[in-house]
Amino acid sequence: MTDIALRGVDGLKVDYLALVRRRRMYSGLLLVLFVALLAGGFGLADSRNAGGFWGGLTQIFDFPVELMREAIDKGAALPANLWRYLPAMIETINIAAVSTLLGAVLAVFLSLLSTRGLARWPRLMPLFRRVMDTMRAIPEIVIALVLIFVLGGGPVPAMIAIAFHTAGALGKLFSEVNENADLKPIEGLSSVGASWFQRIWLGVLPQVMPNYLSYALLRFEINVRASAILGFVGAGGIGAELRVAISWGTGRYDAAAAIFLLLFLTIVAIDQLSSHVRNRLVGGH
Amino acid sequence: MLKILKVTRRFGKKIAVDGVDIEIGDGQMVGIIGRSGAGKSTLLRMINRLIDPTEGAISYADREVSALRGAALRAWQRDCAMIFQQFNLVPRLDVVSNVLHGVLNRRSTLSTVFSLYPTEDIHTAIDILDRLGIADHAAKRVEALSGGQQQRVAIARALMQDPKVILADEPIASLDPMNAQIVMDTLRRIHDEDGRMIVCNLHTLDTARRYCDRVVGMRDGAIVFDGVPDELTTSVARQIYGAGESFSEASTSTSIEVLEPIREPVREPAYAV
Numbered sequence: 028m029t030d031i032a033l034r035g036v037d038g039l040k041v042d043y044l045a046l047v048r049r050r051r052m053y054s055g056l057l058l059v060l061f062v063a064l065l066a067g068g069f070g071l072a073d074s075r076n077a078g079g080f081w082g083g084l085t086q087i088f089d090f091p092v093e094l095m096r097e098a099i100d101k102g103a104a105l106p107a108n109l110w111r112y113l114p115a116m117i118e119t120i121n122i123a124a125v126s127t128l129l130g131a132v133l134a135v136f137l138s139l140l141s142t143r144g145l146a147r148w149p150r151l152m153p154l155f156r157r158v159m160d161t162m163r164a165i166p167e168i169v170i171a172l173v174l175i176f177v178l179g180g181g182p183v184p185a186m187i188a189i190a191f192h193t194a195g196a197l198g199k200l201f202s203e204v205n206e207n208a209d210l211k212p213i214e215g216l217s218s219v220g221a222s223w224f225q226r227i228w229l230g231v232l233p234q235v236m237p238n239y240l241s242y243a244l245l246r247f248e249i250n251v252r253a254s255a256i257l258g259f260v261g262a263g264g265i266g267a268e269l270r271v272a273i274s275w276g277t278g279r280y281d282a283a284a285a286i287f288l289l290l291f292l293t294i295v296a297i298d299q300l301s302s303h304v305r306n307r308l309v310g311g312h
Numbered sequence: 313m314l315k316i317l318k319v320t321r322r323f324g325k326k327i328a329v330d331g332v333d334i335e336i337g338d339g340q341m342v343g344i345i346g347r348s349g350a351g352k353s354t355l356l357r358m359i360n361r362l363i364d365p366t367e368g369a370i371s372y373a374d375r376e377v378s379a380l381r382g383a384a385l386r387a388w389q390r391d392c393a394m395i396f397q398q399f400n401l402v403p404r405l406d407v408v409s410n411v412l413h414g415v416l417n418r419r420s421t422l423s424t425v426f427s428l429y430p431t432e433d434i435h436t437a438i439d440i441l442d443r444l445g446i447a448d449h450a451a452k453r454v455e456a457l458s459g460g461q462q463q464r465v466a467i468a469r470a471l472m473q474d475p476k477v478i479l480a481d482e483p484i485a486s487l488d489p490m491n492a493q494i495v496m497d498t499l500r501r502i503h504d505e506d507g508r509m510i511v512c513n514l515h516t517l518d519t520a521r522r523y524c525d526r527v528v529g530m531r532d533g534a535i536v537f538d539g540v541p542d543e544l545t546t547s548v549a550r551q552i553y554g555a556g557e558s559f560s561e562a563s564t565s566t567s568i569e570v571l572e573p574i575r576e577p578v579r580e581p582a583y584a585v
Binding site: 036039040042043044046047050051054 | 408426427428431434435438439442447448450451
C-alpha cells in the first residue's frame, strides 16, 4: 500500500499507461522490421534465382498438370500399379517403423537425462543436450550416404540414419513434455523412498505417455517420407521406384501417380491410427 | 428479476438439476448451499449459459435468456458475470489485462486481439482494482499473486463487465479463512454499494448465514429449502446435507471467530490400534 499512499491511484494509472505505450511501440517496431525483412529478403532471393519468380510463376503447375493428365489417360492401369508398388511401400514403412521405434527408445532415455528436475546426473544435462543437438544437426541423407558407401545399398543404412536423427528430434520434444509433467507425484514417490528409476517409471511415464505416443506417431509419419527420400540415394523401398517413375520423358507418370497415392494413403492411415490410439490411452478405461 | 422455470439438466442418465423453480428479485444477495454434487454449479453455469438446460427456461427482465444464440447470447453473458472457484484468469497476463477482459464483448475483436484498449477502459480497470484494494499489483502477472488476490482480480473482471447479475461459484472454496473473509466482504460491499444481484454458491453454512439475505438449499438437484438465514436451523441443515446426528456446523466452518472447540476426533478404524 506504500506506493498508493505516496503517489495515489493516478500515479499508478500514469505508470501503467506508460508501460502500455512502451509495449505497443515494441510490437509496432517488430511488425515493421518483420515486413521490411520479408520484402528485402524476397528481393534478394528473386534476383539470385536463375529463372526469376514472376516469370516462373505461371509455369508452376505445368509439371503436375502433365503428370495428372498422363495418369488419367492411363487410369485403367492404376490398380495394377498400386499392387505392383505395394511391396516397395511396405519396405519403406518397415524402415520408418523400425527407425522410429529405435529412435524413440533412445529419445526417452536422452530426454529424461536432460530434463531439469528429473535428470539422474544434473551436471551431465548439458552433455546429453549437446548429444541430441548433434543428432538433429546432421542431415539424415548425409549419414545415409556415408553408411551406404561403407555398408552397401539397402534398407539397413537408411534405418540407422533415420533412427539417429529421430532420437535427437524426439529427445528434444520428449524433454519438453517432461518439463510440463507435474512434479507432485514424483515428490510423493520420493517420500516413500523410491529410487530414480522407480520414480521415473511409476511417476513420470504414466503422465507423459500419451504425449510421447502422439509425438512418436507424428515422427513415424515424417520418417515414412524420409525413408522414401532415402530411396532416391539407393536405400531401396518406394523412393527407388519413385526416382525411376518420375524422371522426365520416360512416360511412366501413371506409376508416379500410383506411388503418390500409396504415400498419401499411408499417411492417412497413420494419422487415423494415431488419434485412435491416443484417445484410448487418454481415456484410460 | 431472474426467473428460473422448471429447469432440468441431464448428463447422460444422471440428473444434475431436477425441475428447479425459483425467482430472484433485483438487488438480492442469495446464497445457494448444498453438498458437492447437489447441482449448485450446474445451476449457475446454466444461468450464465456455459451449459444449456435440457428442459425448462431461464429468463431475465422478461427476456428468455435460455433461448439466446450468437451475439445476443454473448451480450447476456456480459450482463451476467461469473466468478469461479479456481479464479479462471489467464495466469501469464498482467492484472490489468485480465481485468480488461471484462470489456471484450463491447470492443471489436481486432482491437482486443492486439491489446489496443481505449485509455478510459484502462483507467476504469485501475479504479476498480483500487476499489478492491489491489491496485498496487496492477502491472504484475496474475500467476505471481496469492489466491485471495487472484479472486479479487476475478471480481474486478466481473465488475469491469458492469453486469446486472453476478454469479459466484464457490468463490472462497480454495481460499484460507482470512482471504475467504476478504473476498466475501468484497462481494457484500459490491452488493450494498452498487445494488447488483448476487447469486453465490457456498458450501459453508455460516458464510451463507452471515452474508446473504436469502438462502436456498439444494439436494440431489432439487431445491429443498428457501428462506431467510434465521430459518436455517441445524435440523434444516441436516436435511439439506443429508447428514445424521453427528453433523456439526463448527466442523465445516471456515470462519475465524465461530470455531468452538471440536470434540475429540473419531479415529478411523484402521489407525485406531
